[in-house]
Amino acid sequence: MREKPSARYQLVFVRQETLTIVARVGEAPPFTGLRAALRLLAADCAPGGGARPRLFSDPRLGIHFARLVHLEEPADSKHESSLVFESNFDTELDGAPEARFAHVDLLCEVMPAPLLSVFRHCAGFSVSMSPAQLAEALGRQQVPASASYQGHPHRDLRRIRLEQRLRDVLMDFFSRAPKLPLRELYHQARHYIRLRSGSDPSLAGLVLDAPAPPVPDAALRSARLKAGIVPWVRNLSSDLLAFAFSELRNIFTWQGRDLQYEQRARQEAWTTADLRNFCELAETEDHALQNALTHLVPLKGPDRLSVLRASHGYIDAMARNHFDDIGQLGGIPTIHFAKWLLVDNDQRLLFLSNYDSSWESYLGDFVDRAAVGLNLAWTCTEAYPRTFLLALQGATDEERFKAWSRCFQRPTQVFYTAYPELSIAALNNNTWIRNGLHRPPGAADLRSWFRRLT
Amino acid sequence: MPTITALDLKDIQGLILSGYGRKPAARYAIFEIVNGNDAKLWLRHFIDTLQFATFRGSRRSEPPYIGDLCCNIAFSHPGFRALGLPETALNGFSLPFIEGMCEPSRARRLGDDGPSAPSQWRWGRPEQPVHGVLAVFAGEGDGDAEDWVRIQEFITAQLCRAHGVRVITVLDTVASNLTVRKEHFGFRDGIANPRIGGLPRDRKDDIIPAGEVLLGQPNAYGKLPMSPEVPASVDPHGLLNPVRDRPDRHDFGQNGSYLVFRQLYQNVPAFWEFVEQARRSIPDAPPGLAGREWLAARFVGRWPNGTPLSLYPHAPGPPVEKELDSFVYGLNDDSFGERCPVGSHIRRTNPRDTALPIPHDPESSGDPRDANVRLARLELTNRHRILRRGRAYGPPVAEDYDLEALRTVYGSEERGLHFLCFNANLSRQFEFVQSNWIQNPSFAGLSSDPDPLLGVARQAPFPATDFTIQGCPVRRVRELPRVVETRGGAYFFMPSRRALKFLARS
Numbered sequence: 001m002r003e004k005p006s007a008r009y010q011l012v013f014v015r016q017e018t019l020t021i022v023a024r025v026g027e028a029p030p031f032t033g034l035r036a037a038l039r040l041l042a043a044d045c046a047p048g049g050g051a052r053p054r055l056f057s058d059p060r061l062g063i064h065f066a067r068l069v070h071l072e073e074p075a076d077s078k079h080e081s082s083l084v085f086e087s088n089f090d091t092e093l094d095g096a097p098e099a100r101f102a103h104v105d106l107l108c109e110v111m112p113a114p115l116l117s118v119f120r121h122c123a124g125f126s127v128s129m130s131p132a133q134l135a136e137a138l139g140r141q142q143v144p145a146s147a148s149y150q151g152h153p154h155r156d157l158r159r160i161r162l163e164q165r166l167r168d169v170l171m172d173f174f175s176r177a178p179k180l181p182l183r184e185l186y187h188q189a190r191h192y193i194r195l196r197s198g199s200d201p202s203l204a205g206l207v208l209d210a211p212a213p214p215v216p217d218a219a220l221r222s223a224r225l226k227a228g229i230v231p232w233v234r235n236l237s238s239d240l241l242a243f244a245f246s247e248l249r250n251i252f253t254w255q256g257r258d259l260q261y262e263q264r265a266r267q268e269a270w271t272t273a274d275l276r277n278f279c280e281l282a283e284t285e286d287h288a289l290q291n292a293l294t295h296l297v298p299l300k301g302p303d304r305l306s307v308l309r310a311s312h313g314y315i316d317a318m319a320r321n322h323f324d325d326i327g328q329l330g331g332i333p334t335i336h337f338a339k340w341l342l343v344d345n346d347q348r349l350l351f352l353s354n355y356d357s358s359w360e361s362y363l364g365d366f367v368d369r370a371a372v373g374l375n376l377a378w379t380c381t382e383a384y385p386r387t388f389l390l391a392l393q394g395a396t397d398e399e400r401f402k403a404w405s406r407c408f409q410r411p412t413q414v415f416y417t418a419y420p421e422l423s424i425a426a427l428n429n430n431t432w433i434r435n436g437l438h439r440p441p442g443a444a445d446l447r448s449w450f451r452r453l454t
Numbered sequence: 455m456p457t458i459t460a461l462d463l464k465d466i467q468g469l470i471l472s473g474y475g476r477k478p479a480a481r482y483a484i485f486e487i488v489n490g491n492d493a494k495l496w497l498r499h500f501i502d503t504l505q506f507a508t509f510r511g512s513r514r515s516e517p518p519y520i521g522d523l524c525c526n527i528a529f530s531h532p533g534f535r536a537l538g539l540p541e542t543a544l545n546g547f548s549l550p551f552i553e554g555m556c557e558p559s560r561a562r563r564l565g566d567d568g569p570s571a572p573s574q575w576r577w578g579r580p581e582q583p584v585h586g587v588l589a590v591f592a593g594e595g596d597g598d599a600e601d602w603v604r605i606q607e608f609i610t611a612q613l614c615r616a617h618g619v620r621v622i623t624v625l626d627t628v629a630s631n632l633t634v635r636k637e638h639f640g641f642r643d644g645i646a647n648p649r650i651g652g653l654p655r656d657r658k659d660d661i662i663p664a665g666e667v668l669l670g671q672p673n674a675y676g677k678l679p680m681s682p683e684v685p686a687s688v689d690p691h692g693l694l695n696p697v698r699d700r701p702d703r704h705d706f707g708q709n710g711s712y713l714v715f716r717q718l719y720q721n722v723p724a725f726w727e728f729v730e731q732a733r734r735s736i737p738d739a740p741p742g743l744a745g746r747e748w749l750a751a752r753f754v755g756r757w758p759n760g761t762p763l764s765l766y767p768h769a770p771g772p773p774v775e776k777e778l779d780s781f782v783y784g785l786n787d788d789s790f791g792e793r794c795p796v797g798s799h800i801r802r803t804n805p806r807d808t809a810l811p812i813p814h815d816p817e818s819s820g821d822p823r824d825a826n827v828r829l830a831r832l833e834l835t836n837r838h839r840i841l842r843r844g845r846a847y848g849p850p851v852a853e854d855y856d857l858e859a860l861r862t863v864y865g866s867e868e869r870g871l872h873f874l875c876f877n878a879n880l881s882r883q884f885e886f887v888q889s890n891w892i893q894n895p896s897f898a899g900l901s902s903d904p905d906p907l908l909g910v911a912r913q914a915p916f917p918a919t920d921f922t923i924q925g926c927p928v929r930r931v932r933e934l935p936r937v938v939e940t941r942g943g944a945y946f947f948m949p950s951r952r953a954l955k956f957l958a959r960s
Contacts, residue, residue: 047916167901174927178737185927264680264700268542278549282559286889289896289915328818333811356811358563360881361890367675368834398675399879421916423896425812451790451814453928454899 014156016064017091017099018148020352022343023122023141025081031072034083034121038070038413041114047288047420056416058110061103062090062157065337065354068118068414069294079344083122084294085115085138086352088337090156101139108135146309147316147377148339149329151424154214155431158205163430164422165202169193170433170453182446190437212438220325236314243310250303251390258300258386263403277411284411285359288420290336292412293362295351295405296343297381304380305346307390311376312340318373327428330370334362336424340377349381356423363402371395383407429454461507461652461664461671465709465950468505469526469589470667470876471653473644473843477524478597480845482625482715482872483588483609484577484944487536492618494537497958500527500612506951511654523608525590527954528713528946530554533585537957539684543706546682547947550880551712555943556580563889565912570940576717577623577942584622584944587715588613589874597629623942625717625872627845637846638720638869639750639907639937640855642760646779646804648839659780662839666883667876670695670708674837679878681707684956693956709950711876714840714884716943718908719870722851725907725937726750726861732931736923743857749931752923753906755798758855763794782807782832784822790814791924797903802891804839805898807831812899838886843874870941880945889914910934 025034045055045066056066069084087107091099107115108131116134119125125137152160173189180188190208197203285291299305319329329335338353355362366374375394379387385401387394395401419427429452436449468474487493505524512519529537531552535544545552553560556572556579566572578584590608593601606624613619637643648662652671665673669681683703684694694704729750739745747770751757757770760778764786765771784807788794794801796813807828809819820827848869852859877883893909895902895918902918904910911917911934923929949957 171922171928171930175735175930176737177927179927182926264546264683267680268545268683270545275552279553279557279559282557282563285559286563286914333818356896357894358886358889360886364837364882364886368837396675397677398673398882399677399680402881403680421895421902423811423901425815425899426896426901429812429815429899447926448814448816450926450928451792451924454791454796454814454922454924 014062014090014092014154014159016088016150016153016156016337017093017096017103018145018150018337018339019085019087019089019100019103020143020145020339020341021085021104021138021141022143022341022350023083023085023119023125023138025070025083025121026123026125027081027121029072029075029081031070031081031121034070034118035413037117037121038068041068041118042414044114045414045416047417054416055111055114056087057418059157061087061106061110063416064088064090064157064418065290065292066414066416067292067294067352067412069410069412071294071296071350071410079348082343083118084350084352088150088354100142104139104142105135108132108138143341143343145316145339145341146312147319149319149335149337150324151327151329151336152427152431153324155427157418159213160419160422160427160430162203162205163434164419164427166193166206166437167426167430167433167453169196169200169203170437174453182450186440186446186449190440193437206434208438210438212435237317240310240314243306247307247310250307254300254304255389263400266407267403278406280411281406281409284413284415287415288417289423290354290356290417290420291359291362292415293351293353293355293359294410294412295408296348296410297378297383297408298348299346299380300382302346305342308342308349308380311379311390315340315373315377327424330373332362332365332370334365334424349378351377354417356425359406360402363405364398366405367395367398367401374401461650461668462709463507463511465952466507466668467526467528467948467950468507468509468520468524469843470711470841470948471507471510471650473845474520474524474591475644477591477593478595478629479593479601479605480589480591480627481602481605481609482627483590483613484584484622484625484942485586485588485613485619486583486622487533487585487618488615488620489618490536490538492616494618494958494960496612496617496619497537497954500617501951501954501958503612504951504954523590523592523604525588525608526948527586527588528948529586530584530944530946532583534947534957536585538960539682539706539957540688540960543682543684546680546707548680548712548880550885551945551947554580555714555716555945560885562914563893564885564940565888565893565909565914566940566943567913568911569936572943575940575942578944582622586619587713587944587946602626625847627847627872628849628869636758636850636855637871638722638848638850639725639754640722640758640851640857640860641754641756642758642773642778643846644842644844645756645760646800647842648836650841662836665878666837666839667711667841667878668708669710669878670705671878673878674833679707681705683707684960688960689956691959693959694952704956706949706953706956707947708952710953711878711948712880712884713946713948714873714875714877714880714943715946716873717847717870717941718873719868719939719941721935721937721939722860722869723863724935726857728935728937729753730861736929736931738925738929746857746861752795753798753921755794755800762800763798764788767793782828784828784831789816789819789822791898791922792926795921795923796898797900797906797922799905799907802897802905803887805835805891808835808898810834810898811896814899838883838891840875840877840883840887843876844871845874846871870938876948895920904934906934908938910936 056063066087071082073081093099112131120127194208197206323329334356336354341350343350375387379390385397441449509520590605613621650664651661652664664671689704697703697705733739733745733749759773761771851863892905902920904918906921919934921931
C-alpha cells in the first residue's frame with residue numbers, strides 16, 4: 001500500500017485543485033451494466049432534475065465541476081475501454097497530492113454507493129469494497145495533468161454563491177431606487193446591504209466593514225492584461241529554448257511529412273453510426289450554462305512525446321503564472337477549468353474542460369482568439385489540421401479544426417456543475433461588485449462599479 | 455481578407471441576393487416529392503422558369519430587369535435524397551442540414567420547446583417528410599388581389615402529382631404595402647442586413663465576404679466553406695464546376711446557400727399587455743402610452759419607427775433611412791448599454807462593436823473610442839451574420855399600429871413572421887445567433903436575460919425571464935412572458951442553376 005502524504009492544514013485561503021482518475025473497464029462490449037449505472041447517475045446530477053439532492057452537491061465535497069466519462073473502445077481497438085472521473089474542488093490543503101488524496105477519501109465517505117455503482121465495472125474494484133478500500137483503489141488510479149488552468153482561483157463555492165446573491169439583492173435594490181447622484185446611491189445601497197447582511201441568512205458571512213477577502217490583485221490583473229507578448233517570452237525558460245533548438249530538425253521533418261486533415265473525405269464516408277454518435281454528443285450538451293468537453297486523440301507517434309511535454313509545460317506555466325488572474329486562457333474568457341492529460345501509456349492525449357455557452361461558441365473562441373495556444377497543445381496529435389512549424393495556421397482553418405475536434409470528442413455521460421446558471425464572466429464580475437462594496441471606489445471608479453451591475 | 459471575385463450572377467438564385475422587396479405578394483409552398491423521376495423530368499424544364507440573380511448586375515431601367523413572377527426553389531436533405539443525389543454529396547452537406555431542424559437536441563438548443571416543440575408544428579414535424587419549398591413573388595407597387603391568384607395558380611400548376619410532387623402546405627404572407635415594412639409588434643423591420651462582397655452597384659458599408667452566404671466562395675476566414683461534392687464520374691457532361699483542389703470531384707454546392715425557414719407566431723396583445731404592466735414598476739419610465747413605447751423600445755433596441763436607441767435614447771428620432779443601420783455603439787458612448795440595453799433584440803442579434811462576452815470590463819475589452827478596437831470587435835461579431843429574407847403573415851392589427859389597439863386586439867386570426875435567412879454555415883451563423891446570442895442568459899455579461907422577444911423561458915440552458923436596462927442606476931424587469939412561438943420550420947438548401955441542372959439530369 002502506498003503511503004499517503006500527511007495532511008498539512010494551512011489557514012490562508014481556500015484554493016482549488018483538480019483530480020482525475022482513469023480506471024480500466026474490466027468488461028467487454030456492450031457494457032450494458034456500466035452504461036445503465038452511468039445513466040442513473042446522470043439523472044441524479046442533472047440541474048433541476050429529481051427531488052433528491054443532486055449527486056456531488058454535498059457541501060463538504062466543495063465540488064465545482066465533476067464528470068464521469070466512459071471512454072468506450074470497440075472490441076477490435078488496440079486501446080482498452082476506461083472510465084474517467086474528474087473533480088474540480090475546493091481545498092484548504094497546501095499540497096496538491098495531499099488535497100487529492102483527502103478529496104478521494106471524502107468522496108468515498110460521502111458517496112460510496114454511487115461511485116461503486118460505476119467503478120465496480122472496472123478492473124481492481126469489487127462491489128463489496130469498503131469506503132476505505134474504494135478510496136485506496138481510486139487513489140492509485142490518479143493521472144496527473146500535463147497542463148491545467150483555473151478561471152477563478154481563490155473563490156470557494158460558498159463565496160461564489162454569496163457574491164451571486166449579493167449581486168441579485170443589489171439589482172433589486174437599484175431597480176426600485178430613485179435617480180440620485182451616484183455617490184449617494186452607492187452609500188444608500190451599502191447601508192442597506194450592511195443592515196440586511198445581519199439578518200438575511202443568504203448573505204451570511206458578508207462583513208462589509210472588514211477588508212474584502214483576497215482576490216487577484218486589480219493592479220496585477222491590469223498589468224497582465226496589458227502585458228502583450230512579454231509574458232510569452234518571460235515564460236520561455238532557457239531549458240525550453242535549448243530543447244526547441246535540439247528539436248528543430250524533427251520539427252522541420254514533420255512539417256514536410258504531416259498530411260492535411262482531410263475532413264471532406266472523412267465526411268463523405270459518414271455512416272449511420274457516425275451520425276448517431278454526433279447526436280449522442282449533442283444530446284449531452286446545453287443542459288446548463290456550462291458544458292463539458294471530453295476529447296481524446298492519439299499522438300502522431302512516440303517521437304513527438306517530448307515536444308508535446310515541453311509545449312504543455314509551457315502552457316501550464318502560462319496558465320499558472322499569467323492567465324489565472326485574468327480569468328482568460330489565451331484570450332478565451334469562458335473557461336472555468338481545463339486540463340490536458342496523457343493516458344494509455346502516453347499514447348493518447350485526453351482534454352477535459354468545463355466551459356460556458358455552446359460548443360460552437362467555445363470552438364469559435366478557440367479559432368478566433370487562441371489559435372496559437374491550441375496548436376501548441378495539439379499539434380502532435382493525429383490528424384490535427386496542418387500547422388506551420390507546430391505553432392502557426394492549424395486551428396485557423398475554422399471548419400476543419402471544428403470538424404477535427406468534434407470527430408475526436410467523446411460524450412460526457414455524467415456532468416455535474418455546482419452553479420449551472422453562472423458564467424465565468426458573471427462570476428468574476430460578482431467579485432468585483434462585492435469588493436467595490438467593501439471599500440468605496442474613488443470618483444473615477446464609481447461609475448465603473450455601477451456599470452458592473454448588469 | 456480573401457480576394458473578392460465577381461459572382462456568377464446567372465448561376466445564383468435570385469432570392470439569395472434580393473428579397474424582391476418591390477413585389478408586394480408572396481407565397482411559400484412547402485412540398486413533398488412523391489416520385490423522384492417525375493420530379494426530375496419536371497425540374498429540367500422548370501429551371502428556366504426560376505428567377506436568377508442576373509438582375510443584380512443590371513440597371514432597373516434595362517429590361518428585362520426582373521420577371522413579373524419571381525420564383526425560387528430549395529430542397530431539404532430528404533428532398534435531395536428523393537431526387538437521387540449521390541451519397542457522397544448527401545454526406546457532404548453540413549451536419550445541421552443533414553440532421554434537420556427538428557432533431558431533438560437541436561430543437562432544444564434553438565429554443566423549440568413547450569408550445570414550440572417540433573411535435574406541435576404545423577409543418578416540418580419529425581415524422582413529416584418536407585422535401586422542398588417553392589417561394590413565389592409577384593406584383594408591383596401597391597399590388598392587387600390578382601397577384602395572389604396568379605401565384606396560387608402558378609403553384610397549383612407546377613407542384614402537382616404529374617410532376618412528382620405534392621403540396622404539404624402553402625404559407626401566405628401579408629402584402630408588404632399593408633405592413634409599411636413593420637412587423638406585427640409594430641416595429642420597423644428588415645433594416646439591418648449585411649451586404650455581400652462582389653456585387654456591383656451596392657452600398658459599400660457592412661460588407662461580408664460572399665462565402666458567408668454562398669458556398670464555393672471565400673468566407674470570413676479566407677477559406678472555401680465545406681461543400682457537397684460529387685465524383686467527377688457521375689457528371690460526365692461537366693454540368694458542375696470542378697473542385698479547386700480536388701480534380702476528381704465536382705462542386706454541387708457552389709453558388710448555393712443554406713436557407714433557414716421558420717414560421718414564428720407572434721402573440722401581439724401578450725407582448726403589449728406585459729409592457730403596460732411592467733412599465734409601471736420602472737421609476738424612469740414616462741407615464742401612459744409614452745412609457746409603453748419607451749419600455750418596448752428598450753426591449754427591441756429601436757423605436758417603432760426604426761430609429762435606433764443608440765442614437766436617440768430618449769425619444770424617437772426622424773426616420774432618416776441611411777441613419778437607421780449605419781451606427782456602431784462605441785461611437786455613441788453606448789458600449790455598456792446605457793442607451794441601447796445590451797440585451798435588447800437588435801443588439802443581441804447583431805452586437806456590432808459590442809465587446810463580447812464582457813462589455814462592462816473596459817480593462818479587458820479595450821477603449822471603444824479606438825477605431826482599431828471597434829474594428830477588431832466588428833470582425834468577431836461579423837462571423838455570425840445572416841441574410842434575412844422573411845415576410846410577415848396574418849393581417850396587421852391596425853393600419854397605424856396604434857399602441858392601445860396592439861394591446862387589446864382579440865380574435866382568432868393568427869399573425870407572425872415567416873422567418874427566412876440565408877447563410878453558408880448553419881452552425882456558425884444561424885444556430886450560433888439563435889443559441890449563443892438570442893437564447894443565452896449570460897450574453898454580454900448578463901446573468902439571466904434572454905432575448906425579450908425570441909428567447910424567453912426556453913429550457914436550454916435554463917429558463918430565464920429577466921431583462922436589464924443598463925444605466926445609473928440599473929433597472930431590472932422580471933417575469934417576461936413568451937411572446938413568440940415556432941409553428942413550423944426546416945432547413946433547406948437553395949442550389950445554383952448548375953446544381954439544379956445536374957440534379958435534373960443525374
